[in-house]
Amino acid sequence: MNIIETKNLTKKFEKMTAVDNLNLQIKEGEIFGLLGPNGAGKTTTLLMLVTLNPPTSGTATINGFDIVQQPDKVRKSIGIVFQDPSSDEILTGYENLKLHGWLYDMADELREERIKEVLHLVDLTDRKDDRVKKYSGGMRRRLELARGLMHHPKVLFLDEPTLGLDPQSREHIWKYIEKLAKEKNITIIITTHYMDEADKLCDRLAIIDKGKIVVLGSSEQLKKDIGGDIIRLKAQTLNLDALKKLPYVKEISPCDGEVCLTLENANIHLQEIVKVVGKIDSVEIRSPTLDDVFLHYTGRVIRADTPEGSWAEKAMQASTKK
Amino acid sequence: MSELKGIYALWYRETKVFLRERSRIISSVVNPLLWLLIIGGGLGSAVSFSGINYQTFIYPGILIQTALFSSVFFGVYIVWDKKIDFMKEVLVAPMRRTSIFVGKILGGSTDTLIQVLILFVIGFLFMIAGIMPDLNLTAFSVLVSLAFLLVTTVGLVSIGLILGSQMESPEGFQLIISFLVFPLFFLSGALFPITNLPDWLAPFIFVNPVTYAVDGIRGVLLGISRFDLLFDFTMVCLFAMIMIFIGTYAFKKMKI
Numbered sequence: 001m002n003i004i005e006t007k008n009l010t011k012k013f014e015k016m017t018a019v020d021n022l023n024l025q026i027k028e029g030e031i032f033g034l035l036g037p038n039g040a041g042k043t044t045t046l047l048m049l050v051t052l053n054p055p056t057s058g059t060a061t062i063n064g065f066d067i068v069q070q071p072d073k074v075r076k077s078i079g080i081v082f083q084d085p086s087s088d089e090i091l092t093g094y095e096n097l098k099l100h101g102w103l104y105d106m107a108d109e110l111r112e113e114r115i116k117e118v119l120h121l122v123d124l125t126d127r128k129d130d131r132v133k134k135y136s137g138g139m140r141r142r143l144e145l146a147r148g149l150m151h152h153p154k155v156l157f158l159d160e161p162t163l164g165l166d167p168q169s170r171e172h173i174w175k176y177i178e179k180l181a182k183e184k185n186i187t188i189i190i191t192t193h194y195m196d197e198a199d200k201l202c203d204r205l206a207i208i209d210k211g212k213i214v215v216l217g218s219s220e221q222l223k224k225d226i227g228g229d230i231i232r233l234k235a236q237t238l239n240l241d242a243l244k245k246l247p248y249v250k251e252i253s254p255c256d257g258e259v260c261l262t263l264e265n266a267n268i269h270l271q272e273i274v275k276v277v278g279k280i281d282s283v284e285i286r287s288p289t290l291d292d293v294f295l296h297y298t299g300r301v302i303r304a305d306t307p308e309g310s311w312a313e314k315a316m317q318a319s320t321k322k
Numbered sequence: 323m324s325e326l327k328g329i330y331a332l333w334y335r336e337t338k339v340f341l342r343e344r345s346r347i348i349s350s351v352v353n354p355l356l357w358l359l360i361i362g363g364g365l366g367s368a369v370s371f372s373g374i375n376y377q378t379f380i381y382p383g384i385l386i387q388t389a390l391f392s393s394v395f396f397g398v399y400i401v402w403d404k405k406i407d408f409m410k411e412v413l414v415a416p417m418r419r420t421s422i423f424v425g426k427i428l429g430g431s432t433d434t435l436i437q438v439l440i441l442f443v444i445g446f447l448f449m450i451a452g453i454m455p456d457l458n459l460t461a462f463s464v465l466v467s468l469a470f471l472l473v474t475t476v477g478l479v480s481i482g483l484i485l486g487s488q489m490e491s492p493e494g495f496q497l498i499i500s501f502l503v504f505p506l507f508f509l510s511g512a513l514f515p516i517t518n519l520p521d522w523l524a525p526f527i528f529v530n531p532v533t534y535a536v537d538g539i540r541g542v543l544l545g546i547s548r549f550d551l552l553f554d555f556t557m558v559c560l561f562a563m564i565m566i567f568i569g570t571y572a573f574k575k576m577k578i
Binding site: 050051052053072075076078080082083084085086087088090091095099100102103104105147 | 324327328330331334335338339342343406407408409410411412413414415416417418577
């Protein structure tokens with residue numbers, strides 16, 4: 001059963017189309033990733049799905065409810081962890097979670113039990129009675145995650161869930177997300193521009209660019225589809241004509257000023273390639289990554305370095321509140 | 323049931339935050355005290371109306387001033403909630419927009435009433451110390467005043483919430499002070515009697531809903547008023563109802 005279906009979901013801003021006739025089917029219980037560079041339309045898609053932003057045209061159903069016609073019912077079925085801090089920093093971590101429990105009409109006992117559970121999960125039990133103002137950026141992020149997980153929604157949206165976290169916390173959170181999807185049968189939608197995150201976590205993922213789906217499938221399938229291994233050559237001048245004659249080289253493409261070859265069983269063919277291509281400075285063989293997939297379909301790389309309006313910046317803005 | 327819990331959650335948050343931010347409470351009490359002591363004391367040495375010392379005369383006006391400033395500004399704090407994503411967290415919760423609006427009104431009114439209560443205590447001290455001997459603070463007059471203040475506050479908080487729901491940036495604050503809060507205050511008769519007004523000024527005073535709150539409270543606390551108490555109260559209730567109506571609509575249309 002498809003828990004989420006979008007039908008020509010579109011969002012236009014004055015001059016640009018942020019999301020362009022998106023058609024997605026997401027199955028119950030899967031972890032689905034929206035991978036793409038900044039400004040690809042990931043967050044806009046998410047905000048439409050969680051009913052905060054009405055689509056310009058098209059619609060979607062979540063858990064059988066229409067996001068335009070039945071936003072109230074949709075909201076009862078979902079949870080979301082936003083990209084930006086959304087907890088009250090004058091309240092303590094515990095109080096923020098309690099507030100969330102009230103807003104979601106959780107029974108008192110269940111609420112307290114879950115608060116304990118999620119605080120433990122994100123390692124904030126010791127700091128639960130400190131005001132959020134005193135938390136570091138990473139701690140705030142963990143609190144937001146804890147909050148989003150608290151009411152065990154049918155569908156959980158995570159907008160860049162591990163942005164700005166240290167590797168250890170990321171691993172930790174990934175494990176919990178996987179556990180949630182498996183044990184509670186919660187469908188999880190993740191937006192991310194971290195390739196490794198999408199690779200590790202998602203059952204299926206859609207690579208989106210400029211508001212459109214570039215390609216969709218499981219990580220393995222996508223990598224397999226672009227055809228085997230990648231050889232990266234660096235040289236002053238390359239004999240490209242000779243390379244083109246080799247039958248087993250599936251694709252020759254420029255990547256970052258160097259040349260990348262796509263082929264199967266690269267280690268067998270390497271010797272011949274090196275022989276025909278002329279003098280080379282360096283050579284590298286590797287298995288394809290999702291970045292190669294993205295490069296293959298769009299001709300560009302996903303930069304994972306500078307998210308727009310970084311977490312730290314937003315947190316600083318927020319701390320001038322009131 | 324679920325809606326009530328959500329409303330309670332919002333009220334809890336606003337009240338807790340307000341009580342934790344001591345600077346807000348202190349400044350909210352210091353400002354009216356300055357008015358009462360300096361403007362009231364300074365002018366009071368020379369001016370009196372209907373045999374009542376000026377300092378005492380403006381006391382009801384200062385109560386309303388406190389309610390006015392704190393209520394309207396409370397609403398504008400929404401802009402901050404929007405800046406950080408707290409507003410999204412609330413809007414995405416399975417709650418009706420109307421309930422969110424009600425929760426916010428209750429939170430804002432509580433903040434304002436706490437400040438007003440402090441002013442009542444100060445007024446009481448001034449009364450027994452003989453600084454404002456004409457002040458008539460009895461259980462009855464305080465209760466009637468509080469009823470006026472509560473209803474007016476609900477209306478004013480709604481104005482703030484309407485503005486806040488539509489505003490995008492905190493820079494608009496300044497505009498609201500200049501074009502809304504100050505005119506509402508100065509044109510309310512908080513600082514002067516509204517009996518013998520110049521013709522050009524009178525209409526402005528009488529379309530201002532705050533005028534009726536000041537008149538009503540001054541009537542019960544000092545015994546001077548232009549209108550009948552019931553008429554004043556009706557006007558204030560009407561104002562609050564209209565604002566709640568518009569506010570509910572504004573919240574339904576609010577975008578992130």
